[in-house]
Structure formats: C-alpha cells, structure tokens
Amino acid sequence: MSLINLTIDGVQVQAVPGTSVLEAAGQAGIKIPTLCYLKEINEIGSCRICLVEVEGARTLQASCVTPVTEGMVVRTNTPEVRQARKLNLELIMSNHPQECLICPRSTNCELQQLAAELGISELRFTGAMSPYEPDFSSPSLVRDPRKCILCRRCVSVCENVQQVSAIAPQERGFDTVVAPAFLEPLGNAACVNCGQCALVCPTAAIHEKDQTGEVWAALADPEKHVVVQTAPAVRVSIGEMFGAEPGRVATGQLVAALRKLGFDRVFDTDFTADLTIMEEGSELIKRLQEGGTLPLITSCSPGWIKFIEHFYPDLLPHLSTCKSPQQMFGALAKTYYAQKAGIDPSNIFVVSIMPCTAKKFEAGREEMNGSGHRDVDVALTTRELGKMLKEAGIDFNSLAEEEYDSPLGISTGAGVIFGSTGGVMEAALRTAYELVTGETLPDLEFHAVRGLEGVKETSVNLNGTTLNVAVAHGLANAREILERVSGGQEYHFIEIMCCPGGCIGGGGQPIPTDREIRARRAAGIYDADRAMPLRKSHENPAVQALYKEFLGEPLGHKSHELLHTHYLARQKY
Amino acid sequence: MSNGCACHTQLEPEQLNEVGRIMEPYRGQPGSLIQVLHKAQNAVGYLPREVQVMVSEGLNVPLTRVYGVVSFYSFFTTKPKGKHKICVCAGTACYVRGANQLLNQLEKDYHIGPGDTSDDGQFSLDVVRCVGACGLGPVMTVDDDVYGRVHTDKLSSILEKYAKE
Numbered sequence: 001m002s003l004i005n006l007t008i009d010g011v012q013v014q015a016v017p018g019t020s021v022l023e024a025a026g027q028a029g030i031k032i033p034t035l036c037y038l039k040e041i042n043e044i045g046s047c048r049i050c051l052v053e054v055e056g057a058r059t060l061q062a063s064c065v066t067p068v069t070e071g072m073v074v075r076t077n078t079p080e081v082r083q084a085r086k087l088n089l090e091l092i093m094s095n096h097p098q099e100c101l102i103c104p105r106s107t108n109c110e111l112q113q114l115a116a117e118l119g120i121s122e123l124r125f126t127g128a129m130s131p132y133e134p135d136f137s138s139p140s141l142v143r144d145p146r147k148c149i150l151c152r153r154c155v156s157v158c159e160n161v162q163q164v165s166a167i168a169p170q171e172r173g174f175d176t177v178v179a180p181a182f183l184e185p186l187g188n189a190a191c192v193n194c195g196q197c198a199l200v201c202p203t204a205a206i207h208e209k210d211q212t213g214e215v216w217a218a219l220a221d222p223e224k225h226v227v228v229q230t231a232p233a234v235r236v237s238i239g240e241m242f243g244a245e246p247g248r249v250a251t252g253q254l255v256a257a258l259r260k261l262g263f264d265r266v267f268d269t270d271f272t273a274d275l276t277i278m279e280e281g282s283e284l285i286k287r288l289q290e291g292g293t294l295p296l297i298t299s300c301s302p303g304w305i306k307f308i309e310h311f312y313p314d315l316l317p318h319l320s321t322c323k324s325p326q327q328m329f330g331a332l333a334k335t336y337y338a339q340k341a342g343i344d345p346s347n348i349f350v351v352s353i354m355p356c357t358a359k360k361f362e363a364g365r366e367e368m369n370g371s372g373h374r375d376v377d378v379a380l381t382t383r384e385l386g387k388m389l390k391e392a393g394i395d396f397n398s399l400a401e402e403e404y405d406s407p408l409g410i411s412t413g414a415g416v417i418f419g420s421t422g423g424v425m426e427a428a429l430r431t432a433y434e435l436v437t438g439e440t441l442p443d444l445e446f447h448a449v450r451g452l453e454g455v456k457e458t459s460v461n462l463n464g465t466t467l468n469v470a471v472a473h474g475l476a477n478a479r480e481i482l483e484r485v486s487g488g489q490e491y492h493f494i495e496i497m498c499c500p501g502g503c504i505g506g507g508g509q510p511i512p513t514d515r516e517i518r519a520r521r522a523a524g525i526y527d528a529d530r531a532m533p534l535r536k537s538h539e540n541p542a543v544q545a546l547y548k549e550f551l552g553e554p555l556g557h558k559s560h561e562l563l564h565t566h567y568l569a570r571q572k573y
Numbered sequence: 574m575s576n577g578c579a580c581h582t583q584l585e586p587e588q589l590n591e592v593g594r595i596m597e598p599y600r601g602q603p604g605s606l607i608q609v610l611h612k613a614q615n616a617v618g619y620l621p622r623e624v625q626v627m628v629s630e631g632l633n634v635p636l637t638r639v640y641g642v643v644s645f646y647s648f649f650t651t652k653p654k655g656k657h658k659i660c661v662c663a664g665t666a667c668y669v670r671g672a673n674q675l676l677n678q679l680e681k682d683y684h685i686g687p688g689d690t691s692d693d694g695q696f697s698l699d700v701v702r703c704v705g706a707c708g709l710g711p712v713m714t715v716d717d718d719v720y721g722r723v724h725t726d727k728l729s730s731i732l733e734k735y736a737k738e
Contacts, residue, residue, distance in 0.1 A: 181640035
C-alpha cells in the first residue's frame with residue numbers, strides 16, 4: 001500500500017490512506033486538542049475543538065474526520081485556528097454549570113483540562129442552561145444532563161461497543177438531552193449498569209453513584225464489624241488513582257491502605273473466585289454427565305447478567321446458577337466467617353471494592369440474601385476507594401505491603417485471573433482438567449483464551465472428550481456468541497464478561513481506561529498469577545477447609561442455599 | 574420476539590395491524606425509519622409508544638433512536654390529534670399583527686400550546702408559517718376554514734361552532 005505524503009506545520013509526514021489528519025499529526029508528534037473524539041469509538045467531529053487549517057479548504061476542518069490526501073498542507077497552530085478552537089470551547093462552556101470545585105470529576109475532567117490548556121480566562125457568554133434535572137433513579141449511575149456537552153461518546157459506547165442502546169440524544173436544539181427513550185429515568189430503562197458511559201464521559205454528566213458516605217458511617221460505628229473484599233482487577237488499577245503506571249500490581253499496598261482506613265478484616269474476592277471454580281466447574285461436569293443445558297455460560301458479571309435478562313431471556317437456562325464471587329463472599333462472610341469469628345452476622349457490614357458499577361445493582365438485587373442478611377451491604381468502585389484514601393490522607397504508593405486476613409483472604413493465581421477476559425475460563429480449565437483426568441496439567445497457561453480479541457475459541461481434550469469453549473468480552477461480542485449458540489454451534493462452556501477487556505476495563509475503574517491501559521492492566525493480572533505459589537483453585541487450602549468445615553461438597557445443600565441464585569426475564573422496553 | 578409490555582396500549586388492534594402492514598416492505602431496514610414513521614403517523618394520527626416499539630423491532634433500530642427521531646422533528650407527534658385542527662400563522666405579517674396574543678389566548682382559555690391537544694380532545698394546535706393571506710393577518714385556520722383578522726376577542730365565537738360538532 002502506498003503511503004500518502006502531506007505537510008503538517010511544515011513537517012513532511014507520511015500516513016496510511018484513510019488516516020485522519022488528527023492521527024497523522026499525532027504520529028508525527030504534533031498534538032491537536034480534542035474533546036468529543038474517542039479513538040475508533042467516537043469519531044464524529046461534533047465538538048469542533050480539533051480544527052485545523054487545510055490549504056485550499058474554504059473553512060477550518062475538524063481534523064478527526066478529515067482524511068489525509070496527497071500533497072495536503074495542514075497548519076495546526078495559526079492565530080485563526082487557536083481563536084476558533086477557543087471560541088468553540090467558550091460556546092460549549094456557555095451553558096456548563098460552573099461547579100468545578102464541588103464536581104465529582106474535578107481534577108479529572110477533560111473539559112476543565114481543555115479550558116486550562118486553551119487558556120480560557122473569562123466566560124464571555126452565558127447561554128440558556130439545560131432544563132433537565134439530575135437523574136438519581138439508577139442504583140449504579142447518576143445522569144447529570146446539566147454537565148453534558150453532547151459529545152456522544154457515551155452514546156457510541158452504549159450503542160456500538162455494548163449494543164445496549166439505553167441512551168441516545170433526544171429532543172433538539174437547546175432541549176437536546178442524552179437520555180433513555182421517552183426521557184424515562186435511567187433506573188427504568190434496559191440499562192445494564194456497566195458504566196462504560198461513565199468511563200468515557202469527559203465531564204461528570206454520567207458518573208457512579210457515590211456510596212462512600214455509607215462506608216464512612218459503617219467504619220465509624222463501633223457496633224459494626226466491617227469487612228472488605230477486593231476484586232481481582234482492583235489491585236492492578238488502584239495505583240493509577242495515585243499516579244502509578246497502569247498494570248502495576250499493588251496488592252500489598254491495597255491491603256495496607258484498607259487496614260489504615262479502619263476495616264476490621266481485609267479479605268479477597270479472589271477467595272470466592274476460587275470457590276466459584278469449584279461450584280461452577282462441578283456444575284459443568286454435572287451438566288456434561290447428566291445431559292443438562294449446554295453450553296454452560298458464566299455468571300460472574302452482573303452487567304452481562306442483566307443484559308441476558310433483558311435481551312435474551314430464552315437463553316437464561318444456559319447461565320450457571322452460581323452467584324458472582326462478590327455475592328458468594330458476602331453470603332459466606334455472614335455465615336461461615338461469622339460463626340468462626342463468633343460475631344452476630346447482623347453486626348457484620350460487608351463492603352466490596354469493585355472495578356464495576358453494575359456490582360452496586362447486583363448487591364441490591366432482592367434475592368441476594370440467602371443467609372437472611374444482605375450478602376453485600378455496599379459495593380464501591382475503584383474510583384470511590386481512591387477518593388476515600390485521598391480523603392483520609394493515605395499516601396498509597398509509599399505504604400509498606402501487607403497480607404490479607406485469613407481465611408477469606410487466601411487465594412490462588414486462578415482467582416486473580418478472573419480480573420481479565422478469559423480468566424474465568426482459564427481458571428476453570430486448570431481445575432476441570434485435573435479433576436476429570438486425575439492427572440497434573442502439563443502447562444497451566446491457556447494462551448488461546450487470553451488477550452483483547454473480542455471473541456476467542458479453543459478446544460480442550462479431557463480424557464478423550466473434546467470440550468469446545470469460547471470467551472467474549474464487551475456485549476457486542478457477547479451478542480455474536482449468543483447468535484452462534486442460537487445458530488446451533490456446539491460449545492460446552494462459554495465465558496462472557498460485560499466490559500471490554502473484562503473487569504480490568506470495568507466501568508468503575510480509574511479514568512482514563514482505554515485499550516492500551518486495558519492491555520497493561522491485563523499484563524499485571526497475569527504477573528500476579530505467576531507470582532502466586534498456588535495457581536489452581538482446587539488447591540486453595542482455605543477453600544478445601546471451607547468445604548470440610550461448613551459447606552460439605554460442591555453443589556451441596558448449603559452451597560445451593562448460599563452460593564447459587566436464579567434469574568429473571570426482564571422486558572426490553 | 575417482542576416482549577414489549579402492553580400497559581401503554583391505547584390503540585385498536587386494527588390500527589396496530591395497519592402499522593404492521595405499512596412496515597412490512599421495510600423490515601430490517603434502519604435507513605427507512607423516517608419514511609415508516611411518516612406513514613405510520615398518517616395511518617394512526619400520532620406515534621404512541623407502542624407504535625414506536627413496533628417500528629423499533631421491525632426495522633431493527635434501537636427504541637432510543639426511534640424516539641430520538643420522533644422527538645427531533647416537530648412534524649412527528651406522540652399525542653393523539655384533536656377532532657379539529659387549529660393552525661395559527663406565525664409568519665412575519667401575522668406575527669407583527671398579533672399572532673402571539675392569539676397563541677397566548679388559546680393557552681389561557683383552552684390550555685393548549687403549539688403541538689398540543691386540548692384535554693377534551695376537541696382541538697389540536699399547530700403553528701404554521703404563512704398561509705398566503707398576509708393582508709388578513711393574523712390568520713388562523715380551523716380544519717379547512719380560513720379566518721382572517723382574528724383578534725383575541727373573536728376567538729371564542731369561532732371555536733364555539735366547532736366545539737359543538
């Protein structure tokens with residue numbers, strides 16, 4: 001393919017045909033400011049911040065949607081260009097609430113940052129403000145249309161990456177608002193609470209529901225025994241809240257920080273990830289042996305669960321009945337752990353630190369109280385934990401590493417890889433292989449199910465039986481797999497994660513989260529796995545003890561009561 | 574595989590069947606959205622929720638996008654039209670001769686704004702731009718009848734006739 005030659009700011013640049021001027025400039029080290037642009041997801045030229053001068057063009061061009069052409073001469077830094085960008089930004093700001101000091105995205109807001117970068121020093125225009133009030137109806141997310149700059153990033157993610165289409169631009173002109181159909185509250189819409197919208201929002205127009213106040217109150221209550229669990233994906237991202245590189249494994253510092261905050265016990269969701277493998281693996285073997293509904297599909301991801309409930313209710317029997325590791329943990333904290341520690345379960349307060357906004361919804365699901373108590377009292381996102389640590393003045397990166405508490409903090413490498421797409425599958429295969437064949441697995445690492453490719457498939461030979469497995473992450477990819485299942489393709493076991501990249505790319509993770517950052521966090525997850533002395537769930541001594549002392553056997557009566565659940569067919573509209 | 578709920582149904586089954594017939598040639602064609610909405614509104618008179626749901630399913634367009642289009646274009650309406658259609662001209666000539674006072678009076682006496690239908694279902698109101706009778710401004714039409722020099726004091730006597738029909 002021949003390259004296209006162009007000149008940007010006097011520099012000779014070569015670019016592949018189809019490249020935008022913005023990308024070509026970036027490759028040549030020339031930075032053009034952007035606002036609505038989101039690589040490969042939202043390239044629509046709506047904000048007009050990335051304007052450049054193209055010789056021969058009648059007007060300034062939005063560089064994100066202008067393809068390079070042979071001999072093109074582009075100037076990105078002329079007085080006219082700078083003035084036009086500034087004017088467009090001032091107009092965008094003209095109906096933006098000037099609440100930066102009390103805004104949840106303050107210091108992490110692209111609009112705020114751009115205003116500083118472009119040197120906006122006064123507000124020359126005051127426009128009509130949005131007539132819409134904030135929407136607090138969702139258990140996971142808050143919509144604040146007043147702060148919306150109508151960039152459409154959230155809409156693109158919701159429609160294209162997730163294919164949920166819970167929100168779109170409605171009405172027009174000054175009344176335009178990104179909202180569900182009929183301007184219904186988000187809590188009534190077929191929204192899966194994945195929070196990918198919040199992850200890409202440049203401002204605070206969509207953000208997680210802040211529940212840090214409930215956790216501060218529990219920590220301050222002397223009657224409450226407050227235990228915390230940390231999801232696998234949080235240890236490779238929490239450092240980013242304090243300026244660390246994405247993917248740095250900060251498990252020991254995370255534990256230390258949570259102890260400093262005042263949690264009575266610091267436990268690990270990785271423990272119940274291992275437990276999930278025991279339960280779900282047994283469920284798979286049982287379905288294979290007894291002719292149950294196949295393929296079996298994983299049930300760890302609450303966004304995925306709500307998606308199938310809304311859009312594919314016919315396929316619900318394929319779901320594993322296992323609760324997610326978060327919920328299993330809560331159920332055990334208030335039974336097994338309560339008994340062992342001699343604490344009245346009604347005084348135990350369970351907090352989860354999750355990379356996820358849908359976990360808030362899951363924690364609130366009515367049926368999640370098999371022990372007679374709420375499994376999980378509050379689910380916080382990685383971002384909310386970061387805020388609490390800052391508020392407490394904890395200097396995260398300088399903390400000395402500490403260990404999780406026993407027994408619910410003991411885990412294996414198989415538990416930690418739940419944090420990345422393909423991890424549940426890999427953990428399940430490690431255990432299923434050894435349980436079915438009775439032999440030691442020669443190579444623990446199943447590279448065919450790793451990585452950021454949307455749909456991954458492989459086959460594994462278990463004692464002469466071929467197990468066809470598939471992995472999808474991101475709901476558009478989930479749809480593709482479900483269509484294949486409906487079309488009769490033979491799979492035995494499928495892992496589906498709602499968010500692109502799996503939990504490391506979850507809607508509760510630090511902002512920004514993009515493809516490169518996802519890849520680095522995933523690498524961190526596999527580093528953490530390799531560093532573990534035990535890497536197979538069935539070898540977890542605390543899980544073995546749990547079965548011996550309390551549960552009996554996988555899929556037994558107690559497991560059924562505490563660790564398994566049922567699903568609900570929901571309407572699409 | 575519609576699992577849309579029936580709690581919003583205001584239409585007769587025959588009307589819904591008609592929408593189905595209109596949509597048939599366009600099934601699975603998201604690009605035909607505006608055309609189908611246009612025809613559906615002509616057939617039903619307006620675009621209630623269940624019609625939008627049918628169109629969403631039939632054309633394979635998300636409901637959020639269907640509603641986005643319906644709420645964007647002032648031609649589309651989600652409310653049933655009244656028995657009689659009032660149009661107030663707000664073209665330049667009528668505007669300067671008091672079209673606005675007329676609209677205010679309609680709001681005050683009949684509680685309808687542009688795009689609305691009165692609570693009793695008798696009248697719906699639209700604003701139009703010039704009916705070609707500028708010399709008679711302000712101009713108002715009711716169904717096919719045109720009224721010129723309509724000042725607020727004449728309003729009730731004109732509409733009274735239609736209210737009885």
